[in-house]
Amino acid sequence: MSVFTAGLLYLGKYGLHVYAQGIEPPVEDVDVKRYATLDPSHAGFRRAAAGLGQGRASWDMLVDFDATSESTYKSHDIVRAAWKTSDVPVSVVVGSGAEGDPAWFFRALTAGYKPNGPVGDLLAAKVDVVSSQGPVVYGSALQIGTKTSGGNGTGLNLGAIATGKSLHAALHVTACAGGTLTVTVQSDDNAGFTSATARASFAGVTAAGFEWIETAGPITDTYWRALWTLTGGSATFAVCMGIR
Amino acid sequence: MVATNPYLSVNAVNLSTYLRNVDPSGIGEVEQKDATVASSTGVKRVEAGLEGWSIKATFKQVFGAGYVHETLRAAHKTIVAIEFRFDGAAVGATNPKVTGNALVLYKPKLGQVGEFLEAEVELIGDGAYTWATS
Numbered sequence: 001m002s003v004f005t006a007g008l009l010y011l012g013k014y015g016l017h018v019y020a021q022g023i024e025p026p027v028e029d030v031d032v033k034r035y036a037t038l039d040p041s042h043a044g045f046r047r048a049a050a051g052l053g054q055g056r057a058s059w060d061m062l063v064d065f066d067a068t069s070e071s072t073y074k075s076h077d078i079v080r081a082a083w084k085t086s087d088v089p090v091s092v093v094v095g096s097g098a099e100g101d102p103a104w105f106f107r108a109l110t111a112g113y114k115p116n117g118p119v120g121d122l123l124a125a126k127v128d129v130v131s132s133q134g135p136v137v138y139g140s141a142l143q144i145g146t147k148t149s150g151g152n153g154t155g156l157n158l159g160a161i162a163t164g165k166s167l168h169a170a171l172h173v174t175a176c177a178g179g180t181l182t183v184t185v186q187s188d189d190n191a192g193f194t195s196a197t198a199r200a201s202f203a204g205v206t207a208a209g210f211e212w213i214e215t216a217g218p219i220t221d222t223y224w225r226a227l228w229t230l231t232g233g234s235a236t237f238a239v240c241m242g243i244r
Numbered sequence: 245m246v247a248t249n250p251y252l253s254v255n256a257v258n259l260s261t262y263l264r265n266v267d268p269s270g271i272g273e274v275e276q277k278d279a280t281v282a283s284s285t286g287v288k289r290v291e292a293g294l295e296g297w298s299i300k301a302t303f304k305q306v307f308g309a310g311y312v313h314e315t316l317r318a319a320h321k322t323i324v325a326i327e328f329r330f331d332g333a334a335v336g337a338t339n340p341k342v343t344g345n346a347l348v349l350y351k352p353k354l355g356q357v358g359e360f361l362e363a364e365v366e367l368i369g370d371g372a373y374t375w376a377t378s
Contacts, residue, residue, distance in 0.1 A: 022356030
């Protein structure tokens, strides 16, 4: 059994894992519809269907302020900056951010910020986010870290995308200076990526930011990886993908 | 009989090895319909209405193909085959099984740092279920 010892939490262009103490992962609450029909094959029983889903997540975090610099964000400023804003990607990664680590992500409205600080205790807060559009995606981390040059991941076999399903990819750039970072999600039908095709191309960025891309299936390729280029300087980013 | 080794499969994947707790108490719920009629007995009369059923389970979280997360993630919001037994031993007269189709609601749990990773699932019955001894 695995103990939760390390994880990564991103809200838009910020990493909050240095403050977060615990996370309820993006769960999709589903409005279950119970119904019954005259169908003799189900006589005497109720049936069930999935209604609308709503993603939500919450985390406990330490509260830190930075009153002196607008550019050095601390947890209070990060959450306040996202406050009441919709469609900001939230990504939760279990592990240290290796390629293939499980990731949950969705586009969220930051809807709750509840600081709590009894005298003598660490100042803490509970943050609630809810999905503002689109599904909660159960996927994988493709690439997380600081880069000073271009490169690509080794690739993961995450399966094909059936008709009606889509590729969802979230990019969080927490730092970028001295060059342009361009991140692409590629697929291929072989682990060597000898015939790679770009499936999600994020716009080039020169500063911290975030982006979300959806690409509709069907896509028969089963191998997936991130590829990035950097014209100079350094960039720190996290890119996650999943099929839903 | 003490339940030490319950069995639960979801979409034909046996997840029993990772079961922390299973709550089958939602099996066998029936709506009670008031069927009271004029009578000298002075009591209410009820009859059974429609049955609904459900099972809740908690697993230790395991990632990777064929394990808890992948199985439940893929089945989330879909209706799949379910089998439950009070014991993982072979089905028989003293170890009946419940089978049916159910809507899967997957609720992964991370929790506080330092705690075990767990996964919860709620299985909402879609149509009939069956108790069988073979």
